Amino acid sequence: MADVVVKTEKVVKEYRMGTNVLRALDGIxxxxxxxxxxxxxxxxxxxxxxxxxxxxxxxxxxxxxxxIDGQDMGRLSQSQIAWFRCHRVGYIxxxxxxxxxxxxxxxxxxxxxxxxxxxxxxxxxGAELLDRVGLGERIxxxxxxxxxxxxxxxxxxxxxxxxxxxxxxxxxxxxxxxVIGRExxxxxxxxxxxxxxTVISATHDLKMLDxxxxxxxxxxGLVERIRNRDEIEIQVGEVGGH
Amino acid sequence: xEQQTRGTIGQQIELPFMESVRISFxxxxxxxxxxxITTAGITLGIAFLVSVLVNNEVSVAMKxxxxxxxxxxxxxxxxxxxxxxxxxxxxxxLIVCVVGIANSMLMAVTERFQEIGTMKCLGALDxxxxxxxxxxxxxxxxxxxxxxALIGCLxxxxxxxxxxxxxxxxxxxxxxxxxEQPARFGVxxxxxAGCVLGMILSVIGAAFPAWRxxxxxxxxxxxTEV
Numbered sequence: 001m002a003d004v005v006v007k008t009e010k011v012v013k014e015y016r017m018g019t020n021v022l023r024a025l026d027g028i029x030x031x032x033x034x035x036x037x038x039x040x041x042x043x044x045x046x047x048x049x050x051x052x053x054x055x056x057x058x059x060x061x062x063x064x065x066x067x068i069d070g071q072d073m074g075r076l077s078q079s080q081i082a083w084f085r086c087h088r089v090g091y092i093x094x095x096x097x098x099x100x101x102x103x104x105x106x107x108x109x110x111x112x113x114x115x116x117x118x119x120x121x122x123x124x125x126g127a128e129l130l131d132r133v134g135l136g137e138r139i140x141x142x143x144x145x146x147x148x149x150x151x152x153x154x155x156x157x158x159x160x161x162x163x164x165x166x167x168x169x170x171x172x173x174x175x176x177x178x179v180i181g182r183e184x185x186x187x188x189x190x191x192x193x194x195x196x197x198t199v200i201s202a203t204h205d206l207k208m209l210d211x212x213x214x215x216x217x218x219x220x221g222l223v224e225r226i227r228n229r230d231e232i233e234i235q236v237g238e239v240g241g242h
Numbered sequence: 243x244e245q246q247t248r249g250t251i252g253q254q255i256e257l258p259f260m261e262s263v264r265i266s267f268x269x270x271x272x273x274x275x276x277x278x279i280t281t282a283g284i285t286l287g288i289a290f291l292v293s294v295l296v297n298n299e300v301s302v303a304m305k306x307x308x309x310x311x312x313x314x315x316x317x318x319x320x321x322x323x324x325x326x327x328x329x330x331x332x333x334x335x336l337i338v339c340v341v342g343i344a345n346s347m348l349m350a351v352t353e354r355f356q357e358i359g360t361m362k363c364l365g366a367l368d369x370x371x372x373x374x375x376x377x378x379x380x381x382x383x384x385x386x387x388x389x390x391a392l393i394g395c396l397x398x399x400x401x402x403x404x405x406x407x408x409x410x411x412x413x414x415x416x417x418x419x420x421x422e423q424p425a426r427f428g429v430x431x432x433x434x435a436g437c438v439l440g441m442i443l444s445v446i447g448a449a450f451p452a453w454r455x456x457x458x459x460x461x462x463x464x465x466t467e468v
Contacts, residue, residue: 058459097359
């Protein structure tokens with residue numbers, strides 16, 4: 001059995017909205033193993049995004065505990081959490097979230113600045129990462145000079161900047177067409193296999209479920225069921241026309 | 243793409259000052275149009291302040307020179323220092339500047355929620371975000387105040403030329419005279435003080451928006467739509 005990289009224990013998250021209390025998570029118990037490719041599924045309002053934020057050290061639970069790499073997130077200081085986000089977790093967003101004032105290389109090297117790498121180390125490593133995602137020729141282009149697929153590739157390179165143990169991908173193909181979406185999924189899967197990094201993805205995309213090791217269904221703030229890839233049948237059609 | 247050793251945890255996250263300067267400057271240059279509009283407020287305020295102070299310096303200098311020479315055009319004028327009305331106007335204009343800067347920076351923060359959230363997701367500490375916004379505002383303040391100080395000075399020079407003619411150039415109070423009572427600061431020192439004041443006011447105006455930006459939870463970045 002592989003190491004547990006993320007563990008949640010009876011995680012509850014409540015949001016106060018005026019006099020009402022909305023319980024987004026109602027006691028989630030989940031273990032995610034090192035090197036696993038896991039997909040979180042659930043309808044809008046199921047608590048999927050809230051759980052995603054907890055696992056990514058972006059938010060803290062109202063009750064219960066979240067462990068990432070064996071560390072209880074609730075016990076860490078602000079600077080330790082920032083260190084965690086910088087070194088241990090790589091984020092890939094639906095809308096890419098690149099900084100528009102920076103070039104592709106500068107976007108990729110920003111987390112490396114926070115990690116304390118020298119200018120030359122950053123430049124070399126950033127160029128290598130962009131080359132690996134197929135953007136070696138476009139490192140000095142700004143996001144508005146790149147296509148959606150290329151922007152997401154930059155975001156993927158940035159997510160891997162400091163050698164994270166977890167990649168969090170929030171609907172990474174939602175804004176991309178089928179062919180480009182497939183390329184992005186293949187790239188993430190390839191890095192998952194090559195680097196042994198754990199990929200946790202929130203998605204509705206069947207193509208992403210196809211490459212997942214496990215699929216976690218979230219409903220009404222609870223884990224409804226967890227399925228292994230071989231337990232489900234997915235037929236992903238190919239779109240022709242090149 | 244090496245992975246960190248599992249289980250260990252550090253605290254050391256850094257953003258070297260020169261990198262902060264570079265990022266802030268780059269951010270200003272990319273949003274040049276908006277930066278110019280924000281800067282215009284501080285330019286006008288400092289131009290007004292500097293023109294009043296330089297006018298006062300000029301009138302004192304010319305009055306003193308007049309006591310040594312027979313120049314009748316300004317004989318009747320008594321240098322009275324800066325009037326209460328002018329002082330009030332200066333204070334009001336500077337308050338308007340600070341409010342204008344605060345308003346612009348609040349808008350900038352709102353526009354850049356996603357950018358701030360993303361930076362925090364990448365490991366930025368609250369103080370990095372504050373520093374970036376304050377630096378941006380400081381640059382704007384310095385540039386705006388320098389332009390304003392030069393405009394104010396030029397305006398006073400033209401006004402002085404109209405009142406005193408070319409004699410103004412002989413007695414123009416460029417340098418400070420500190421051993422007189424009251425001390426005269428000179429135009430260079432007024433310009434310098436105007437620049438520093440403009441920068442300080444700009445940073446004060448940006449302080450609350452920068453703090454607000456820094457406190458933004460990173461989860462906001464996930465939620466925000468482009």
